[in-house]
Amino acid sequence: MKNVLFICTGNTCRSPMAQAIFNKICADKNLDFQASSAGVATIDGLSAKKHAVDAMALLGLDISEHKTRFLPNLKLNDYDLFVTMNFDQATLVESLGVPAKMVKVLQKPQKDKYDLQVGIADPYGGDLNTYKKCAQDLTDAINELIKTL
Secondary structure: OEEEEEEEOOOOOHHHHHHHHHHHHHHHOOOOEEEEEEEOOOOOOOEOOHHHHHHHHHOOOOOOOOEOOEHHHOOHHHOOEEEEOOHHHHHHHHHOOOOHHHEEEOOOOOOOOOOOOOOOOOOOOOOHHHHHHHHHHHHHHHHHHHHHO
């Protein structure tokens, strides 16, 4: 089993959502991957944001028991792949000694040539619709990521 770590800022929105979506897709496809998540600017033990929990529940996924984890507190050698939400987070992961070849930035598929968004936008502070949009972006990006594994 290969271990994947999804990383965002606070580990209360995007990365726990990505973890749940990735694990569901991998289970459905019988892929030998297991995901967990962490944040680069958090403390251990916080809950996922309510809208993140609600957006996942709409997809039949439960992240209500999620607790945040601070990336530097983890044993990084336990992971085979680190997936961040933007390039700044990827740079930070590499600064912790993770080889660049083990770090990927999650990218949603470009729907048109004028969509210049890089990575996955942070829904923090948004309404439920913002979190639902993030969940869709994560699902699209994770489906693309899985094609490369």
